[in-house]
Amino acid sequence: MKQDFMFTSESVTEGHPDKLCDIISDAVVDHFLQQDPYSKVIAECALSTAIVFIAARFESRAIIDFSNVARQVISQIGYDQNAFNSKTCSIITSLREQPYDGQDFFDEKNLSDDDIERIQAKNQVTVFGFACNQTPSLMPLPIWLAHKLSRKLTSARLQRTLPYLAPDGKTQVGVEYKDGRPFRIHSITVIASQNIVASSGGPGLNKLEEDIREALINSVFQDEEIKPDNDTRIFVNPDGPFILGGPAIHSGLTGRKNAIDTYGEYSRHSGAALSGKDPSRIDRIGAYAARYAAKNVVAARLADECEVMLSYSIGLSRPVSIQVETFGTGKMPDKEIASRIERHFDFRPAGIIRQFNLRHLPSSNKGGFYRKLAAYGHVGRMDIGLPWELTDKAGML
Secondary structure: OOOOEEEEEEEEOOOOHHHHHHHHHHHHHHHHHHHOOOOEEEEEEEEEOOEEEEEEEEEOOOOOOHHHHHHHHHHHHOOEOOOOEOOOOEEEEEEEEOOOOOOOOOOHHHOOHHHHHHOOOOOOEEEEEEEEOOOOOOOOHHHHHHHHHHHHHHHHHHOOOOOOEEEEEEEEEEEEEEOOEEEEEEEEEEEEEEOOOHHHOOOOHHHHHHHHHHHHHHHHHOOOOOOOOOOOEEEEOOOOOOEOOHHHOOOEEOOOOHHHHOOOOOOOOOOOOOOOEOOOOHHHHHHHHHHHHHHHHHHOOOOOEEEEEEEEOOOOOOOOEEEEEOOOOOOOOHHHHHHHHHHHOOOOHHHHHHHHOOOOHHHHOOOOOHHHHOOOOOOOOOOOOOHHHOOOOOOOO
């Protein structure tokens, strides 16, 4: 990896149309698992203008009102404008309910090791987990800062610090690296949608930039070791006013923001969407298990950066390949780290479900669980108690 470079990552708020689709899809998963924790479901969403389309395939004893779930999410996120709101948008569904025969049913808590070995991956995928020592959460600094800004943008709207904000927004942070370490903040971009145009009492661009700098940027960087300097380029709505935003302006689709969901392109990620899938899907939970392993490697100080790659094939329970890359920062050969990971981590589908209690998290978390992952990252979160963010195996490694 280069030693001197600049890297940029972006984040979006929960009101961005792609994230709105992710949240609706994961809210559907939550509702299924809350009623029947052994449900199998894949839910996808697309939206544009005033139309929401939900496609789902499921096997469950649960009874779900898909339209009501979507309308609740849209309302909770704050879309109440005439152009798009939960009451008047049209919701179209394409649902395929498969017969509930119980043949693939298993309670992982009561399985022996031989039983877990017999439960195979049902799809093929290569997933990646990554960790580095750039931030307290062991995430790359650019995506860490971009998520902090986007969360603060939403907070400023909900707490009415900036009451004229609408739900849609984007942030981007560019970080300069020197000798492989974050050195300075190169640039910050904030795209904030507004409910009100300047001619109707909303802020002009100069006032908006002043408000964003004070309420967002200064607040987010207050406790950061690396802060913007006099040469940091700051852009607030550089393309002009962004009125309303959301589905009234641009369309959305589940699974279109994989880099934002993971490592902001600083590390590789799977092409498979994370949202809208129940815990039996290895393309979702395998990514969490890979992050868990990589984070424990860095927490154990075996490397400053670690990427774990797991490759799964249909019909096998274990990954066909476990690869580790430490980018020259490892304190021992990458093969030895991979060997230790394989000894101490269970990457079999049923083993991951049991380790993280994935079927029952929606019931034990108020307001659901998976929908909370859909915005601001599935990994690296310090605002939610995610089991794959624990570093409890660092000592073993």
